[in-house]
Amino acid sequence: MSRDDTVFIMGQGIAERGGSYKVTKGLKKKFGAGRVIDTPIAEASTTGMAVGAAMQGKRPIIELTYIDFTMLGMDMIVNQAAKYNFVTGGTQGLPMVIRTQGGAASGYGIHHTQSLEALFYHIPGLKIAMPATPYDAKGLLATAVRDDHPVLFIEHKLLYNTRGDVPNKEYAIPFGEAALRRAGSDCTVVGYSLMANKCAEAADILADKGIECDVIDLRTLVPMDRGMILESVKKTGRLVIVNEAVKRGSVASDISAWVSENAFEYLKAPVMRISGAVTPVPYSKNLAKEVVPDVQNIISGVKSLVRHKNT
Amino acid sequence: MSVDNGRKINNVDTETLLSIYRKIYTIRHFGEAGIDMYRKGHIYGYFHSYIGEEAIAAGVCEALRDDDYVVSNHRGHGHYIAKGIDLDKMMAELMGKSDGFSGGRAGSMHIIDNSTGNIGGNGIVGAGIPIAIGVAMGIKQEKSDRAVVCFFGDGAANNGTFAESLNLAAIYSLPVIFVIENNGFAATTQVSETSLCENLCDRGKGYGVAGKNVFGNDPVEVLTAARAAVKKIRNGKGPSIIEAKTYRHFGHHVNDPGDYMPKEELEKWNDLDPLSITLQYLKDYNVSKKTIAEINAGIEKKVKQSIKFAENSPEPDTKTFLKDIEAYDI
Numbered sequence: 238m239s240r241d242d243t244v245f246i247m248g249q250g251i252a253e254r255g256g257s258y259k260v261t262k263g264l265k266k267k268f269g270a271g272r273v274i275d276t277p278i279a280e281a282s283t284t285g286m287a288v289g290a291a292m293q294g295k296r297p298i299i300e301l302t303y304i305d306f307t308m309l310g311m312d313m314i315v316n317q318a319a320k321y322n323f324v325t326g327g328t329q330g331l332p333m334v335i336r337t338q339g340g341a342a343s344g345y346g347i348h349h350t351q352s353l354e355a356l357f358y359h360i361p362g363l364k365i366a367m368p369a370t371p372y373d374a375k376g377l378l379a380t381a382v383r384d385d386h387p388v389l390f391i392e393h394k395l396l397y398n399t400r401g402d403v404p405n406k407e408y409a410i411p412f413g414e415a416a417l418r419r420a421g422s423d424c425t426v427v428g429y430s431l432m433a434n435k436c437a438e439a440a441d442i443l444a445d446k447g448i449e450c451d452v453i454d455l456r457t458l459v460p461m462d463r464g465m466i467l468e469s470v471k472k473t474g475r476l477v478i479v480n481e482a483v484k485r486g487s488v489a490s491d492i493s494a495w496v497s498e499n500a501f502e503y504l505k506a507p508v509m510r511i512s513g514a515v516t517p518v519p520y521s522k523n524l525a526k527e528v529v530p531d532v533q534n535i536i537s538g539v540k541s542l543v544r545h546k547n548t
Numbered sequence: 549m550s551v552d553n554g555r556k557i558n559n560v561d562t563e564t565l566l567s568i569y570r571k572i573y574t575i576r577h578f579g580e581a582g583i584d585m586y587r588k589g590h591i592y593g594y595f596h597s598y599i600g601e602e603a604i605a606a607g608v609c610e611a612l613r614d615d616d617y618v619v620s621n622h623r624g625h626g627h628y629i630a631k632g633i634d635l636d637k638m639m640a641e642l643m644g645k646s647d648g649f650s651g652g653r654a655g656s657m658h659i660i661d662n663s664t665g666n667i668g669g670n671g672i673v674g675a676g677i678p679i680a681i682g683v684a685m686g687i688k689q690e691k692s693d694r695a696v697v698c699f700f701g702d703g704a705a706n707n708g709t710f711a712e713s714l715n716l717a718a719i720y721s722l723p724v725i726f727v728i729e730n731n732g733f734a735a736t737t738q739v740s741e742t743s744l745c746e747n748l749c750d751r752g753k754g755y756g757v758a759g760k761n762v763f764g765n766d767p768v769e770v771l772t773a774a775r776a777a778v779k780k781i782r783n784g785k786g787p788s789i790i791e792a793k794t795y796r797h798f799g800h801h802v803n804d805p806g807d808y809m810p811k812e813e814l815e816k817w818n819d820l821d822p823l824s825i826t827l828q829y830l831k832d833y834n835v836s837k838k839t840i841a842e843i844n845a846g847i848e849k850k851v852k853q854s855i856k857f858a859e860n861s862p863e864p865d866t867k868t869f870l871k872d873i874e875a876y877d878i
Contacts, residue, residue: 245689269654271689277719282678282712289682292667295681295689296682316672317679324658324668326650362874413878460878 238268240407241296242436244382245272247283248300248336257302258338259331266369279470283512284310284335288317292335296382304339304391305348319362329383335511336378338392340431340481341518345394350518350525354480357389358458358491364388365441365458366481369403369433373456376410383409388505391438393431404446413460424539428479429455432530449541458488467494467500475542481529484512506545511538551793558772563832564610568767569826570605574847575626577825578635581851582625582642586802590859591642595656598626598857600765600797603822605630605772608697608790611778617665617687617696622657623729624669627699630868632664635854645861652864667696669688673734674707676700677726680836681713684787695727697774697783703734705748714755714787720784722767725777728791729764735800736808757787764792765822768829785853795823 239246245268245413246261252275265273276283280301287299301307307314314335341350357363366381366388368374374392375459381388388526418437421444429434433454440450455461470476476496478489493508514528579599585591598605601623609618609630628638641648642656660668665681672678678699687694688710704710705728719726728748732739732846745751749759760767760776770792777788795817798808806814830840 243689274720276714279712279716282681282709282716285675285678285709285713286665286682286716287683288684289619289667289684291682291688293683293686294684297685309840312672312675313678317675322648323873323876324654325660326648326653327875328650329660329662426648432709504645 238272244270244296244298245274245290246298246300246302246401247276247287249276249278251275251300253367256300258392260336260392260397260427261300264428264459274340275358280306280309281313284313285317287335288313288321288331288493291318291331291387292321296332296445298334298336298382301335301337302350304337304353305351307335307337307353308524311534313362314357314389319360320434321363322386323358331387333350333387334381334388334390336390336392338394340395341513341525341529342394343522344520345463345518346520347517352457352480352513354391355487356390362387363459365391366412366456367391367430367458368456369393369396369430369454371403373410373416373454375403377456379407379409380412381422384412391430395431400507410456412457413462415456415462415465416454417465418454419450419452422473423450423543424475424477425447425453425466425473426452426477426479426535426539427453427466429458430481432481435530435532436535437537439532442532442536446536448539450539461492464497466496469519470496470500471503474503475545476504476512477509477535477538478546479511479535481513484510485514485515487512506542509538511535511544533542556766557829557831557832560768560771560836565768565826565829565833568606568610568771568834569840570843570847571609571630572602572823572826573637573844574850575605575629577847577851578629578854579625579826579854581855583802585639585643585855586748588607589779591656592644593655594622594669595802596623596800597644597796597798597802599625600817600821601729601731601794602626603767603770603826604764604792604794605699605765608699608725608727608774610730610767610771611774612695612697612805616694617667617675617683619667619675619683619696619698620669621673621700622669622671622706623701624657624659624699628661628664628666633659633661633666634664636857637661637756639854639858640861643858644864645858647857647861669761670829674700674704674709675773677704677709677713678728680724681717681722682718685720687723688720690695693723693784695723695725695778697727699727699729701734702728702730702732702739702743702748705730705751706734706742710751711755714752714757717787718756721784725774725780725781726744726786726787726789728753728789729792729794730791730814731796732807733796733800736804736809747791752789757789759789759791761791761793764788764794765825767822767826824833
C-alpha cells in the first residue's frame with residue numbers, strides 16, 4: 238500500500254478493529270479511512286465492488302473473513318472476476334486480491350471451518366496462494382497484490398499465531414515456485430498451508446525411523462510447481478499428497494491424476510491422497526480431530542507406501 | 549406521460565436534440581441489422597434487441613462526458629452505441645470474428661470496450677450493479693468527478709445485488725446513477741407479478757438514495773433527469789436512481805416470439821415509439837426533413853459498412869486460441 242496508492246483494502250471489521258485475526262491492524266491509522274474501508278456484511282456486492290474497482294484501474298484487496306462466506310460472492314468470483322481476461326480476448330487484466338482464511342478448528346462449527354480451495358482451483362482464470370509460513374505469507378502477498386489477475390489468497394486460521402523469521406525489507410515470492418522443506422529419496426510428500434507444516438513434522442519423525450522424504454510445500458496451487466513434483470517423483474517413485482480439504486474432488490485428486498499421466502513408469506506404488514473426510518467439520522472437539530489429517534496419518538501413509546510391493 | 553400534453557423542452561437545444569436523434573436512429577438501425585444478420589445465421593446464440601427502448605440509452609448518455617462510464621447488461625447494444633462504441637468492431641464481435649472487441653470470444657452479451665468507457669455487458673442478470681458501484685469506488689479513490697451509469701431492468705431490480713448495492717452506494721456516497729429500464733417484463737414474466745412496487749425507483753428510499761420516475765420513451769424527459777443526476781455527482785453529492793418506463797417491441801431475445809406480451813399493450817406502446825417521439829421533437833424544432841434524411845443516410849451507410857467489415861473479418865485462429873488459453877492451465 239505504500240508503494241502504490243491505487244491499492245486499497247475493504248472488509249468487515251478490518252479498519253477500525255484491525256480485522257478478526259488482526260491482520261490489518263494499524264493500516265487505517267497509517268493509510269486513512271479512504272483506503273482502509275469497513276464494509277457492511279454484504280459479501281456479494283462488496284466482492285463485486287472489488288471487481289468493478291479493478292476494472293476501473295485500481296488494485297483492490299477485499300477480505301472475506303471466512304472462506305465459507307466466499308460462497309455468497311461466487312458469481313462475482315467465478316462468473317465475473319475469473320472470466321474478465323478471457324472475455325476481453327486476453328487483453329485486459331483484473332488486479333484484485335481476495336484475502337480469506339479457512340481450515341478446521343474445533344468449536345467453530347460447519348460454517349467457519351471449511352477448506353474450499355478446490356472450488357476455485359476448478360475455475361480457469363483464478364490464481365491461488367496458500368502460505369504455510371510467516372515468511373511465505375509476506376512474500377506471497379506482495380506478489381498477489383502486484384499480479385494483474387485475480388488472486389485468492391487463502392490463509393489458515395490456525396497459522397495466525399505461528400512465529401518465524403520475516404525480513405523487514407521488501408521481498409516478493411514468485412507464484413508457481415514450491416518450497417522444498419526437506420530433501421530425501423524414499424518418498425515425495427506434497428502439502429500446502431497447514432498440512433505442509435504437518436508434512437514437515439511427519440518427515441522429521443520418519444527420518445528417525447530411517448525413511449527420508451522430499452517434503453514439498455506448494456505455496457501456490459495456481460500456478461502450481463508441477464516441475465518440482467515430477468522431478469521428485471522421478472527420484473523417489475512414491476507420492477503422498479496431503480490436504481486438509483474433503484478428499485472427493487480435492488486438489489490432491491487432480492495432482493494424483495496428472496502424476497499418473499506424466500510419470501507412471503516411475504511409480505513404485507499408487508499415488509496416495511491423505512485428505513479430509515468427506516463430511517462437514519463437526520463442533521465437538523473429539524469429533525473434529527477425526528475429520529482432518531494429522532501427523533500420525535501422514536507417517537502411517539508414507540510407511541505403507543514404502544512397504545508397498547508390486548506383485 | 550403522453551406525447552402531446554404540451555411538455556416544456558428543458559434547456560435542450562437543437563444540436564443536443566440532433567445528437568440524441570443520431571444515437572436513437574443508430575441504435576434502431578443497428579438493432580434491425582443485427583436481427584437480419586441473426587436470421588441469416590451470421591449472428592447466433594442469443595441476441596437481445598434494444599428496439600423500443602432507445603430513448604433511455606440516448607437520453608442518459610447525452611448527459612455524460614467521454615470519461616464517464618457505462619455498465620450494461622445482456623440487452624446492451626443500445627447502451628454501447630449511445631456511449632460512442634465503434635460499430636465495426638461490435639458487429640465483428642457479434643459475428644464471432646477476430647476483429648471483434650474480444651476476438652470473437654465474447655459475443656452479444658459481453659461487449660466490452662474500455663476506450664469508450666463501456667465497462668461492458670453481462671450474462672448474469674443483476675451482476676452489473678455491484679460492478680458499477682465498484683467502478684464508482686474506483687472513481688472515489690482517485691478523487692475525480694467522473695460518473696458511472698448502471699443500466700439494468702425491472703428483473704435485476706428484484707435481485708439481491710440491487711438492494712446491497714443501493715446500501716453501499718448510499719453509505720459511501722458513490723458517484724453512480726442506477727437506471728432502471730422498466731419494460732414491463734423480466735424475461736417472460738410481467739412486472740406486476742414480480743413486484744408489488746408501482747415505482748421501482750422508490751426502493752432507494754429505504755437505503756437513502758433518491759429516485760425519479762420518467763417516461764422512458766421521451767428522450768428529453770430522460771435527458772433532463774440524467775442531467776440532474778450527473779450534476780449531483782459532479783458536485784460530490786452521491787448516487788441517484790432513474791426509473792424509465794418503456795416497453796420492448798419484441799420478445800426477450802430474438803427467438804422469443806413474445807406470446808406472453810398482451811396485444812393491446814404492444815399496440816399502445818408502438819404508438820409511443822421513441823423514434824416517433826423524437827421525430828416529433830425535431831419537427832417542433834423546425835429541423836428539416838432533408839436534414840433528417842441526410843442523417844439517416846449517413847447512419848445507414850455506417851451500419852452497412854460495419855456489416856461488410858464484420859463479414860470480411862477472418863474467423864478467429866484456433867491455434868492462437870489454444871496457445872492463449874494455456875495461460876489458464878498453469
